[in-house]
Amino acid sequence: MGRSPCCDEIGVKKGPWTPEEDKKLIDFVARNGHGSWRNLPKLAGLNRCGKSCRLRWTNYLRPDIKRGKFSEEEESAIIKLHSVLGNRWSKIASHFPGRTDNEIKNFWNTHLRKKLLQMGIDPNTHKPRTDLNHLLNNSQLFNGIANYLNNDHLMLQAELVKLQLLQNLCQLLNPTTPSQALPGTPLDRLQNPNSNPSRASFSTQNPNSSQLQAGFTSGFMSGSGFEYEDKNKAKMEEMENLDYVQVENYYPILPPLTSESETNPLGCSTNSNSPSSSSSIFDSLESLMNEDEPSESYWNNLLRSTI
DNA sequence: AAACTGACCAACCGCTCTAGA
């Protein structure tokens, strides 16, 4: 399997391209096009392999290349597309005219990956990082509870609350699984402040719920992880043909926080009537974890609602 | 001023896919 590299010729130059080489390549392609990349270097007077010429042209010299910083719109669209398409950079790049797969790949690896990690989202699965070490050791929420309750009995109770919080956070974040918060538990009250059966963040009343569901099962926060190869292939193919703007319809919308009266101590919106109330839990958790010194009233408020 | 570190990104490597002989 495989084939010998095309660039194994002795004496073929490697490394950064000089302006002179760029000019030769641009001039040649402008005059003749690029029929055969293998023959191009000789014809163009370049001491490079054809593959190197092709990469230089497609990633850098092409006249329709769009260079410069990625806009916020492009950034969020890349994240959304990656949650659906995975590391298929060329597919992702096809949604951004003028951007190359290499550029998007680099941008992902240097910026977006880190950004998602900082938000507590696994960049590979686009699911919240659920490993206990991350949650329990790095979460100021849980550490705050543990510090606040500095005696054995209450510590045990806090441990139970932690587990309940974990279970129910997972449930909040992953509504496709049938289990719910246990009735009467702190998180049940958190999820269900008014005992409204239609309280679920992704309620069936949500006009976008079927599309959102499609988004979930296609990748983002799906119950069993990133499994687009196995599931919903037809949906995947449909997604690949969408303009990136349309992907919004398949991706959960994370709304801005509503007014203070509509948020519980975790900062989660509880207004079930609004379609945009699907979830702001990432924002909430992010702000929680970013908060350097949560105030005493903050923790009092939290504990009153959870214990 | 020098050494070190980390971010960025162009370019390379090796593999797979596709089309044509």
Place this chain on the structure above:
DNA sequence: GTCTAGAGCGGTTGGTCAGTT
């Protein structure tokens, strides 16, 4: 059906540069 060349793709490397010690 098999082989091969060409092209495409994703992962990785290494050079450059700015910021920090």
